[in-house]
Amino acid sequence: MTQFDKRNITMMMDFYEMTMANGYFQDHDKDVQVAFDVFYRANPDKGGFAIFAGLEQIIEYVENMEFSKEDVEYFRQQGIFSEEFLQYLENFHFSGDIYALPEGTIMYPNEPCITVVAPLIDAQLVETAILAQINHQSLIATKARRIVKAANGRAVSDFGARRAHNMDAATYGARAAYIGGVVGTATVSAGQMFNIPISGTMAHSWVMFYKDEYTAFKKYAETYPDATVLLVDTYDVIHSGIPNAIRVAHEVLEPMGKRLVGIRIDSGDLAYLSKRVRKMLDKAGLEDCKIVVSNSLDEFTVTSLLNQDACIDSFGIGERLITAKSEPVFGAVYKLAAVGENGEFAPRIKVSENIEKITNPGLKDLYRVYDADGHAVADMLAVCGEPIDLSQPFRYVDPVKPWKNRVFEGCTIKNLRKLYVRQGKRTEELPTLDEIRNYVKQQLENEIWEEEQRFENPHRHYLDMTPAYYELKMELLSKTREEHA
Amino acid sequence: MTQFDKRNITMMMDFYEMTMANGYFQDHDKDVQVAFDVFYRANPDKGGFAIFAGLEQIIEYVENMEFSKEDVEYFRQQGIFSEEFLQYLENFHFSGDIYALPEGTIMYPNEPCITVVAPLIDAQLVETAILAQINHQSLIATKARRIVKAANGRAVSDFGARRAHNMDAATYGARAAYIGGVVGTATVSAGQMFNIPISGTMAHSWVMFYKDEYTAFKKYAETYPDATVLLVDTYDVIHSGIPNAIRVAHEVLEPMGKRLVGIRIDSGDLAYLSKRVRKMLDKAGLEDCKIVVSNSLDEFTVTSLLNQDACIDSFGIGERLITAKSEPVFGAVYKLAAVGENGEFAPRIKVSENIEKITNPGLKDLYRVYDADGHAVADMLAVCGEPIDLSQPFRYVDPVKPWKNRVFEGCTIKNLRKLYVRQGKRTEELPTLDEIRNYVKQQLENEIWEEEQRFENPHRHYLDMTPAYYELKMELLSKTREEHA
Incomplete structure (x- = not known):
């Protein structure tokens, strides 16, 4: 076996995942259900969109997560982990759920392309591997x-x-x-x-x-x-x-x-x-x-x-x-969106001086809104499970200009994400690479405005919100600001 | 076994390596000895030097090269290779020699950091894997x-x-x-x-x-x-x-x-x-x-x-x-330097309209020249095996200004490269990572001019030539130009 073959992909993590996991384990918080969102903040090369890629490898990775005896021994040698935790790692398997865009979906900043809903330790241990995969493949696909x-x-x-x-x-x-x-x-x-x-x-x-x-x-x-x-x-x-x-x-x-x-x-x-x-x-x-x-x-x-x-x-x-030389970094991040409390998910928000860095809290649905010609006119965040009826004019909120009164009329919507992993196992057969490639092509030819695809100053795709979701976010934001001001 | 574990690093090659190899095989040229040099043309970020890194992985790779039955079957399915060649691949092992700088050596543009001396097919099949490893690790080490x-x-x-x-x-x-x-x-x-x-x-x-x-x-x-x-x-x-x-x-x-x-x-x-x-x-x-x-x-x-x-x-x-974001490409290339003919190595040169893209032909030695204080004042290319006596003032040629009459006086030299792989097997135990790291530090503290280490307009390290090597290059250049003008 060569040096190259000895790698265990489960070990491709940031060490802080392990220090946190050990902490959660000791506090008996490890089984609290949480939700983490993966999203990015800006399109590469000042473009109008990005292509979501790498999902197949993420699913392959979470299904096969395990620590060998040598891996556990490596952690033991660090001298800071409890023996109970190390024994727990020996039998660790990822047991969470993963919601994601279908691979090849055209995506936009601040949308949750992936949501991991899992016990706290499980959710924390997959952070870096998921990000590296999505960041790399989405970067190159988009380029x-x-x-x-x-x-x-x-x-x-x-x-x-x-x-x-x-x-x-x-x-x-x-x-x-x-x-x-x-x-x-x-x-x-x-x-x-x-x-x-x-x-x-x-x-x-x-x-x-x-x-x-x-x-x-x-x-x-x-x-x-x-x-x-x-x-x-x-x-x-x-x-x-x-x-x-x-x-x-x-x-x-x-x-x-x-x-x-x-x-x-x-x-x-x-x-x-x-x-x-x-x-x-x-x-x-x-x-x-x-x-x-x-x-x-x-x-x-x-x-x-x-x-x-x-x-x-x-x-x-x-x-x-x-190398995507002109902009070799795709900046997807992994942020805590909700924590299970008393059988429900309580939303969490990460505030920032920079309004664009404030996260979208809570469990949520991501919709794409199409006009009568089948063009994607906007995406929209809704509270998870919130019923949406577009047979009537539908009032929505543009979070950048929330004072405006706007409606979707004569539009249809699609829930963009699916459940790909349930309790650690894939829920369905994944598309072939050619199917993914054709899906990209079909969207760009039929659904995505040409104006979003030009290189120079492309049209910005809107990420709107239902009034209920906007309200949820604003309430949590002011509550959090009060607590920490 | 996961998708990730199924990779055979030997297959990390450009397909042209295989089309060429099959061609050489059919012409019975496969065992002709050749020499390929690895070198790069410009320091990243307009810096004054680069750090040579990745050698350990290259040695691990060449020692373990092999094609599985599935790999050979994959090539068979391409429908363009002879059955004899495919059978030859089944038993292929790298049998060449590799000369290289010790890992961690401070290096400069146009110097052969690696020379592969091997049967033609062997030398051709390692091109991309060697380049990807050197380009990546040297890029990140330098950054x-x-x-x-x-x-x-x-x-x-x-x-x-x-x-x-x-x-x-x-x-x-x-x-x-x-x-x-x-x-x-x-x-x-x-x-x-x-x-x-x-x-x-x-x-x-x-x-x-x-x-x-x-x-x-x-x-x-x-x-x-x-x-x-x-x-x-x-x-x-x-x-x-x-x-x-x-x-x-x-x-x-x-x-x-x-x-x-x-x-x-x-x-x-x-x-x-x-x-x-x-x-x-x-x-x-x-x-x-x-x-x-x-x-x-x-x-x-x-x-x-x-x-x-x-x-x-x-x-x-x-x-x-x-990602070495400011300049994420390290441009090392792999160029034919010599071909075995009648028991000797005949030099080859790649010409170009751009004088800096003309290769340094033939088998050669690479020396670092130190002054009495131990500072590296220049590097120098010599004809392979050429005796060099620095006990006397030594006339050398600056290829950028060949008309100048220059001498090294009171200097010492070191042959920078060593034989690391002989007939496909490593010749010695490699240094530990800490030893490599300390070697970098020691060179930068004691040997490399501070002026080469600054970010703004650093001093350019000279790559000089012995008169004999300069003459060899110029003769080959005019001969090649005559033949193709």
């Missing part, structure tokens, strides 16, 4: 979607593994990128684990290994006559790479009845080169040869290239996708 | 060092797991951060796997769970009287958190003969709050109570806080360390 949108129908592939923040980032990052709309990945582990189409042809080293570029191209074409894509920038794209590629197309592939599938440019001025190359290929009768480009691209450079009429059929996106 | 330097002797801890790019990024990122100088981590998996000191106290949820802040603090102090650090910003630092912390110090801890170890502030204006809080604590006789701060900090905010005379003893650094 991928931006690049796919910029590519405007052209294929985008993930080439990022070597610049990923280690192995999981490459593998789960490729999964998230596929959810966001890339057509495939170069990362084999991701292809194998998640059935994502994989692609790959040659590195500069292939070209440099052979005595000259023509020989290198010829060998590749002979080996893969049905899928020859040649990397043309090892020496000089215009004076060497493309002439040699054209020669291979004519002298090697065409006698076999094959066509040159594509060429790839990985450096230089891609706008200029792609236009020059397109003309050279067309003149040689290779109008069907695709031009693939790669080299530190993202949604901004892709947009710029296409604005310059670059002749590009396909983009390979590496480091700026797999 | 950590910058933050530690800014903290100017105060303790810095890694709190980043929840914002890491998935589980490995949290775990190996904590390892790298420790190499870079943090005193510990909150990430339990990293503490357990790498024997890094772990720390953790409470989240806001602890405070919110109890009926009031005082009760929450009291419970914590009773549970951990020797290590009470209280999070004071759940409601209001000045009007609630600190008064309650002081009350607990006096009413709970002092009757037990204990002291309040610290308080932590996680939001708000940390400069203002820390100064106010220091005065309040001192006035209450708690001069020994440490002030810990956290909240989206990095080397720039830490510098700013200390410039404002903030009263801070310890920093918890989260997202901006674990």
